[in-house]
Amino acid sequence: MLALTITTKVMLGTALLGATAGVVGSFAVLRGRSLVGDMLAHAALPGIGLAFLIMGSRSMLGLSVGALASGLLAIGAVTLIVRWTRTKEDAAIGIVLSTFFGAGVVLLSHIQKPGIGGNKAGLDSYLFGEPGNMLTSDLLVLVVVGAAMLLVVVLLFKEFKLVCFDIDFAQSQGWPTLALDLLMMASLAVVTIVGLPIVGVILMAAMIILPAATARFWTNRLHVLLLLAAGFGMAAGPLGTYFGRGLPAGASIVLTGASFFVVSVFVAPQRGVLARVLAEYRLRKRITREHLLRSLYELSESQLPEIPNLPLATVRQYRHWNALEKLLQQEFEAGTIQTDAEHVQLTPLGLRRAAELTKAHRLWEMYLVQFADIAPDHVDRDADDIEHLLPEALLVELEQQLADEDRLPSTVAEVPSSPHDLG
Amino acid sequence: MTTAFEIHDMTVAYHRRPVLWDIDLTLPEGKLVGIVGPNGAGKTTLIKATLGLVPLASGKVEIYGKSYREQRHLVGYVPQRESVDWDFPVTVRDVVLMGTYGRLGWFRRPGRAERKIADQCLEQVGMTALANRQIRQLSGGQQQRVFLARALAQDAQIYFLDEPFSGVDAATEAAIVELLQTLRASGKTVLIVHHDVQTVREYFDYVILLNMRLIACGPVDTTFTNENLHKTYGGRLTLLDEAAEAMRQREP
Numbered sequence: 001m002l003a004l005t006i007t008t009k010v011m012l013g014t015a016l017l018g019a020t021a022g023v024v025g026s027f028a029v030l031r032g033r034s035l036v037g038d039m040l041a042h043a044a045l046p047g048i049g050l051a052f053l054i055m056g057s058r059s060m061l062g063l064s065v066g067a068l069a070s071g072l073l074a075i076g077a078v079t080l081i082v083r084w085t086r087t088k089e090d091a092a093i094g095i096v097l098s099t100f101f102g103a104g105v106v107l108l109s110h111i112q113k114p115g116i117g118g119n120k121a122g123l124d125s126y127l128f129g130e131p132g133n134m135l136t137s138d139l140l141v142l143v144v145v146g147a148a149m150l151l152v153v154v155l156l157f158k159e160f161k162l163v164c165f166d167i168d169f170a171q172s173q174g175w176p177t178l179a180l181d182l183l184m185m186a187s188l189a190v191v192t193i194v195g196l197p198i199v200g201v202i203l204m205a206a207m208i209i210l211p212a213a214t215a216r217f218w219t220n221r222l223h224v225l226l227l228l229a230a231g232f233g234m235a236a237g238p239l240g241t242y243f244g245r246g247l248p249a250g251a252s253i254v255l256t257g258a259s260f261f262v263v264s265v266f267v268a269p270q271r272g273v274l275a276r277v278l279a280e281y282r283l284r285k286r287i288t289r290e291h292l293l294r295s296l297y298e299l300s301e302s303q304l305p306e307i308p309n310l311p312l313a314t315v316r317q318y319r320h321w322n323a324l325e326k327l328l329q330q331e332f333e334a335g336t337i338q339t340d341a342e343h344v345q346l347t348p349l350g351l352r353r354a355a356e357l358t359k360a361h362r363l364w365e366m367y368l369v370q371f372a373d374i375a376p377d378h379v380d381r382d383a384d385d386i387e388h389l390l391p392e393a394l395l396v397e398l399e400q401q402l403a404d405e406d407r408l409p410s411t412v413a414e415v416p417s418s419p420h421d422l423g
Numbered sequence: 424m425t426t427a428f429e430i431h432d433m434t435v436a437y438h439r440r441p442v443l444w445d446i447d448l449t450l451p452e453g454k455l456v457g458i459v460g461p462n463g464a465g466k467t468t469l470i471k472a473t474l475g476l477v478p479l480a481s482g483k484v485e486i487y488g489k490s491y492r493e494q495r496h497l498v499g500y501v502p503q504r505e506s507v508d509w510d511f512p513v514t515v516r517d518v519v520l521m522g523t524y525g526r527l528g529w530f531r532r533p534g535r536a537e538r539k540i541a542d543q544c545l546e547q548v549g550m551t552a553l554a555n556r557q558i559r560q561l562s563g564g565q566q567q568r569v570f571l572a573r574a575l576a577q578d579a580q581i582y583f584l585d586e587p588f589s590g591v592d593a594a595t596e597a598a599i600v601e602l603l604q605t606l607r608a609s610g611k612t613v614l615i616v617h618h619d620v621q622t623v624r625e626y627f628d629y630v631i632l633l634n635m636r637l638i639a640c641g642p643v644d645t646t647f648t649n650e651n652l653h654k655t656y657g658g659r660l661t662l663l664d665e666a667a668e669a670m671r672q673r674e675p
Contacts (some may be wrong), residue, residue, distance in 0.1 A: 157532075222513055
C-alpha cells in the first residue's frame with residue numbers, strides 16, 4: 001500500500017473531487033439542473049443516518065449506498081409532486097430538500113445519543129465535510145469515480161452536448177434522450193455522494209455549480225468550458241485546504257471556488273463587468289469626440305472650402321459640453337484641430353474625418369425621416385444615439401438605398417445638406 | 424405521385440386534454456406545405472407528434488409508407504427558435520454539425536467530412552462568414568438560418584419547420600423562401616408552420632388548415648378558400664372546446 005501523508009491525501013483527494021465535480025457539474029448547469037445537485041446532497045443525509053443505524057459502522061461504501069438511495073428517493077418525490085400537484089419545480093425542490101435534510105438532522109442527533117453511536121459515530125463530518133478523515137481507500141474510490149466520469153464524458157461528449165442544447169432535436173434524431181438525461185443525472189449523483197464526506201452535504205452543491213459558472217465567463221466553447229471547469233475545481237480543493245488550515249475544510253474549499261467566480265465576474269474578457277464598463281466608457285468617449293468634430297464641421301460648413309478659425313465662444317454655445325477644454329486638448333493631440341485660448345480650427349485631417357462623421361449622421365437622419373416617418377424636428381436626437389454604432393457596411397447600404405430613391409445629390413461623395421434647420 | 428407523408432386518425436392529448444382530434448391527411452412528394460391555423464390550433468403539436476416528441480393518444484404516422492421510427496433518417500427538423508438557450512457555449516458551426524449526429528451514431532465525433540457538409544450548409548443559408556461566432560451574438564434572422572442549416576445537414580427527404588419566419592427580417596424571410604424552393608426542386612417535401620395568411624398563396628403549393636381538428640388539406644388553389652379560412656379562423660369550435668375543457672376539469 002502506498003504510504004501517503006495525510007496532507008498529500010487531502011490535497012490529492014480534494015483536487016480529484018473538484019475536477020470531477022467541475023466536469024459533471026458543467027452538464028448539470030447547462031441543462032438547467034443546478035439545483036438537482038444541491039437536492040441530492042441535502043437529501044442524502046437521512047440515508048447516511050439510516051445506513052449507519054442498520055450497519056452499526058461507518059464504512060464509506062455502506063453509507064454511500066444509503067446516501068444514494070435517499071437521494072434518488074428525493075428525486076422521485078420531486079417528480080411526483082410536480083406531476084400530480086400544481087406545485088412548480090423550484091418549490092418542489094425546496095420542499096423535498098429541506099424535508100429530507102430535516103429528517104437527516106433528527107436522525108443524526110438521535111445517533112449521537114450515548115449508547116447508540118455517540119460522538120464516535122463521526123457522522124458530523126457529513127454535515128460540513130472533513131477531508132482530514134480521508135483514508136487511502138477513500139482516495140482510491142475518488143480515483144475510480146474520476147476515471148469513470150472522464151471516460152463517460154469523453155465517450156458521450158457529442159451526445160451530452162446535443163441533449164443539453166436541444167433535447168427535442170436530439171429526440172427527433174432518435175437518441176434515447178431519457179436514458180442520456182438519466183446518465184447525466186446518475187453521474188451527478190455519484191460525484192455528489194463521494195464528495196459528501198469531504199465537503200459536506202450543505203456545501204457540495206457549490207462544488208458542482210461554481211466551476212462551471214466560473215468557466216462560462218472565459219469561453220464560448222463547450223470543450224474548453226469543461227477543461228476550465230475541471231481546472232477551477234481542481235485548484236479550489238488543494239488551495240482551499242491549504243489556506244483554510246484550522247478552519248472547516250469544506251467551507252474554505254467552497255470559498256476558494258467562490259473567489260474564482262467573483263474574480264471572473266470582474267476581470268473576464270467580454271462577459272466580465274470591467275470589460276463591459278470599459279467598452280461603455282470607450283464608446284461614450286468616442287461619441288463625445290465625434291460630436292465635437294461634427295459640431296466644428298457644421299459651424300465651418302458655410303465657409304467651406306475655406307476652413308474658418310472659429311471663436312471658442314461660438315463652439316461653446318453650439319451645444320452642451322462636458323469638459324470642452326479636455327476634449328479640445330485630446331483632439332489637438334490627435335492632430336484634427338488647431339486651437340489657442342480664443343479660437344479653434346479644423347486641420348485638413350480633422351475636416352476629412354468631420355465630413356465623414358457628418359455624412360454618416362445625415363444619411364441616418366434622412367433614412368429616419370424618409371423611411372421611418374419620424375418628424376424632421378425630432379430626428380437629431382434619434383440619429384445621435386445610433387449613428388455611432390452603425391457599421392460601415394450598413395452606411396454604404398443606406399447610401400445606396402437613398403440614392404435609389406433619388407434622395408441623394410448626384411455626387412454621393414459630397415456631404416448632403418441637413419434635412420432640418422441647424423442650431 | 425409518391426406519397427411522402429401520411430397521418431391516420433391521429434389524436435394527441437396533453438395531460439388528458441385533447442389538442443388534436445382525428446387528423447387524417449396525405450401529402451405527395453415534392454411540395455411546400457403550409458400548416459395554417461389560429462393560436463392554439465395544434466400546429467406545433469402536429470409536428471411534435473409526427474416526430475415522436477409527444478405521444479399519440481391514437482392513430483399513426485407514416486413517412487414514405489413506414490413508421491417514423493424506421494424512417495427518421497429521411498426527416499429534418501427545425502424547432503421553434505425560442506426552444507433553446509442561445510447563450511449555450513457553442514459556435515454556429517457546432518450547431519450545424521449537430522445535424523450530422525444522427526448519421527454518425529454513438530461515440531463517433533464529427534470529422535473532416537462532416538465539417539465540410541456543415542460549411543456547405545452554412546453557405547446555402549449565407550452564413551459562412553459567421554461560422555465561428557458564438558450563437559448569442561447573432562440576430563434573430565441569423566439564428567433561424569443556423570437552425571435551417573442544421574436541418575440541411577441532416578440531408579433529409581422531408582423537412583418539418585416550426586415557424587421559421589417568426590421574428591426574422593425581410594431579407595432572411597426571402598432567403599428562406601428561396602432555399603425552400605431549391606429544396607422542392609430537388610424533390611424534397613417541406614412542411615412549414617406558418618402564421619401569415621397573406622403569404623400562403625405566394626409561398627406554398629399545399630396547405631393544411633388546422634384548428635384542433637383538420638379543416639382541410641390539399642392544393643392551395645382549391646383548398647385555401649374563403650370558406651375554409653372562415654371555418655379555420657371564424658367559428659369557434661365550441662363543442663370541441665367544451666369537451667376538452669370538461670376533460671381538463673376532471674383533473675384534480
